Amino acid sequence: MSTLHRFTYSALMVGLLVSLSGCPSMSTQGRNTAIGAGVGAVGGAVLTGGSTMGTVGGAAIGGIIGHETK
Numbered sequence: 528m529s530t531l532h533r534f535t536y537s538a539l540m541v542g543l544l545v546s547l548s549g550c551p552s553m554s555t556q557g558r559n560t561a562i563g564a565g566v567g568a569v570g571g572a573v574l575t576g577g578s579t580m581g582t583v584g585g586a587a588i589g590g591i592i593g594h595e596t597k
Contacts, residue, residue: 533577540569556594563593 543565553561567589568582575581 533573536572536577537569540565559593559596560590561593563596564590567592 564586568586570589571581571583571585572578574585
């Protein structure tokens, strides 16, 4: 994955995180889960060079950590 693609993907994920973090109807736990999944997806994509498995795995791990955060 090229640097431009990584940057574009990361920018989209950050935009999604910002929009989700402002949802007033979401519970704190739901918001933390969504933010954790987004951050994990970006981290997984960056660490694995944009592989699908790295992105999905990062999202899953980040979502679990976000869900358990109080």
